[in-house]
Amino acid sequence: MSEATENYSHSPNGESFLLPSPADYEQEWSRLKQLAQIHRERGREIVVVMGVGFVGAVMAGVVADSTNETGSPGKFVIGMQRPSTRSYWKIPYLNRGVAPVEAEDPEVAPMIKRCVLDKKTLTATFSYDALSLADVVVVDVQCDYHKETLGDVRKGHAAIGALEKSLKVIGEKIDPRCLVLIETTVPPGTTEYVAFPIVKKAFEQRGLDDAEPLLAHSFERVMPGRNYVSSIRDFWRVCSGINDVARDKVVKFLSEILNVKKFPLTVLDRPIESETCKIVENSYRAATLAFLDEWSVFAERNGVDITKVVEAIKIRPTHSNMIFPGPGIGGYCLPKDGGLGVWAYQTLMGFDDDLFKITPMSIDINDTRALRPPQLVRDALRNMGKIVPVSRIAVLGVSYRQDVGDTRYSGSEIIVRKLVEMGGEVVVHDPYVKHWWEFEKQDTYPAPGHSWKRFFRNQDDLVDLRVETDLAVALEAVDAVVLAVRHSAYLNLNPDEVVGMTGRPVAVIDCFGILNDDQISRYFELGCEVKGLGRGHVKRLKDKVRSQVK
């Protein structure tokens, strides 16, 4: 890359923004000071949200949109983002009133627009100087977990460096009475074992020897989808502070911005308790999902339709959260949070025993589950006298969850990469995904590391894999169709229409209990092969169709 290119940040829509120069910083500082003064005069607290990514951008909006008991805004929010080529574009976007995240929730865009342009309670900046103006800093800097291999989460580490750097800057800049609320999902112990010494030391270097950093932790329970804003604002929160002052401050702050009347706060004694809470919560979910993997395979091998079994069990209120896992468990949190827990136990707390069993095993099971659909593709094609390397395979659905466009760690990514590794030609379709970032040339956004690429061979052909939005185009002349996500558009696909689009009998692989028995039987009548994760009963349906044909 030329130096000129390096000085620009490109938005997902291809717009380019020149990174700020030293002169820009001076001007920005004046602007922020002036804004802070105006809002303080109106009795507003200054809240800096560090990191305007997936969570931070919407959190900034929720805080800026909140009102005090008289119905007026009580907070002025400065969204802060380091001016990297990867992320700088978010700042001008926000300052135009445009949300820098894509969301299925129709509340996101108008909320950001309203706060920036109408209420004027939200601005964005690239300058750390904003921190010195803050009454509250909300830290939404990502803490990833980097795996070194696929299927062994113990081999990996928490990527806590960005968070540590942010905390150092915070310690260097903030007023010591400022509340620092860490909202990032972190390894348990981070607030006390990592953040406290960093900020304390920075305070000491500023001569603030007696100042106790007012650190707090409170995790979000964000759920991508149509209720994204609501999942931040109108949902139960857990919080904690490192001392009594911090605890009181975080309770007060959250009570002012969230719907705590309907969703009361849970206040825990120590930050490690709320940090642990988040990890246990997501690890529990990962474990309940991983549990079904072995029974799914048992079902496939022994004539059981596991999806009907799951429905029969879910009817019990005590078992209603059972979910058929589909082709792997993606999303940003579930594949990593347990890893942060195990890492903390060994690294921050210094234990060397193998205490953790189900937590890491669940992640390993979930991470490798998506290797199974390619096996079913292989077996179904073989029944039709074909092999993967000379076949064209359509994967329908590339996001990690039904009816959202979030592709992070999706099972479909592994399905595609594995099929390509096996020599197949893959086309993909998804009504919600315009860019499948994990396969884009520019591996600079939305974030590095969110890809399984490094664990597979033959991935070079996948550069610029385009997500087809026309189903008929995606299905044309394919040998196999993988139904990978329960998007509503896929639930009632008519077998006759599908075979009309493919132009010939195909192998159909159902990864998610998408096909009902009538559809499966119809595919067999049309000469197709059908296999599915956990769907051991398809052989019975096939035999029935074949015997009727005779």
Add this chain to the structure above:
Amino acid sequence: MSEATENYSHSPNGESFLLPSPADYEQEWSRLKQLAQIHRERGREIVVVMGVGFVGAVMAGVVADSTNETGSPGKFVIGMQRPSTRSYWKIPYLNRGVAPVEAEDPEVAPMIKRCVLDKKTLTATFSYDALSLADVVVVDVQCDYHKETLGDVRKGHAAIGALEKSLKVIGEKIDPRCLVLIETTVPPGTTEYVAFPIVKKAFEQRGLDDAEPLLAHSFERVMPGRNYVSSIRDFWRVCSGINDVARDKVVKFLSEILNVKKFPLTVLDRPIESETCKIVENSYRAATLAFLDEWSVFAERNGVDITKVVEAIKIRPTHSNMIFPGPGIGGYCLPKDGGLGVWAYQTLMGFDDDLFKITPMSIDINDTRALRPPQLVRDALRNMGKIVPVSRIAVLGVSYRQDVGDTRYSGSEIIVRKLVEMGGEVVVHDPYVKHWWEFEKQDTYPAPGHSWKRFFRNQDDLVDLRVETDLAVALEAVDAVVLAVRHSAYLNLNPDEVVGMTGRPVAVIDCFGILNDDQISRYFELGCEVKGLGRGHVKRLKDKVRSQVK
């Protein structure tokens, strides 16, 4: 034992019953024939329930108590039990109108009495001849899982012999049009791979070569406690039949005896699907409980109170079934059902891979969790300058679940056996348990195998361990108190009263999140030591009390 003694069956209350002689069988056959004729003339179906144990006795009552659309009884029920010294007493008990099972549910005793003495729709017999009168046979013969070691459920096998014997007799006796409903929790595949060939062969030996056995499977979802009857009658059922006739018959039968209007039946295609359903359902529960074990230890070691974390997580509807596991997971089902599944996969289906991971691991974790409270007793006593071998330790609560008297595979049993193995003197208390069968001299009832005894040394002293019902007597002069079960009587025990009863400061071990922080602090003020499963915050409370004392 003398021969005379061998001919008697002793009830739990010590009453003795002479086993039936050959002449008794003739007389019994006349009685049953006559009864069947009377009830058939009234348009009633004859239902034989094989095995009147924990499930069968109450199932027999539910069927006998059911009414047809005109409000009259539609079934005459014969409860059948092999006349062994262990179980024969149940027959005369039932025929007096007395339930042969102890239950906290106030509905059990009057239902049995009503059906036997008033409605006269229920009788009990020791004679297999009853089978030849049946329109429906409900099989409630136990199928245990025998473990060969503690903490490795893979080392063990399904004790399917009793069930096989029963099925052989059924095949020899029943009318081939009789529906055989297997209600026992069995290894998946049992109805098709085990029961079908046995009954089919018996039919052939009777010259009934063309008769297809009408086998069905439908599992109960019984929950010991105050809603025991309701958990059989008023709850969702899953069923399946081996062919269309059997499936139709089982749907009709269950619809006539259960509250299917409010709790609709789920009908699955094949028996293996409903058999698998039960195993997956209970294995899921076992897994969700086992999951918390590692986090409970993490919490203990790192200053986290896991019980508060669990409460903070349970508030989410998707996580509301999270349960703090206490000292191990007992009850008849959860410690064994996953074992039946793994055994079936390897034995009936003949696979040799290690497909199953979370299912057996969860049982192993749950089975060994109760070894931890004795460690906490040891550590707490050490803090007080004592060791286990010269200490007297009270264990409060011996059943496997709060506010019930069912002691099968309870965590408390392992706690007691381990403390004794370590040389401690143990006294036990439970308001719901009169006889702790696992420790009784007569190891003949309620069932063999329901004891962890064989995995511990030094258990001879425990013969006739008496369950103390007076708390003051149990606590007198003890060095340690283990709060093992969340019985309501233990939830609000006042620390001052407890120390008043012990007569000195003691080690208090909380296995089940029973103590609140005020109680813990008060114990410390009284000079006691407190430790608890997952309660890593006690050290903070202790330090606070100690610093205030200074």
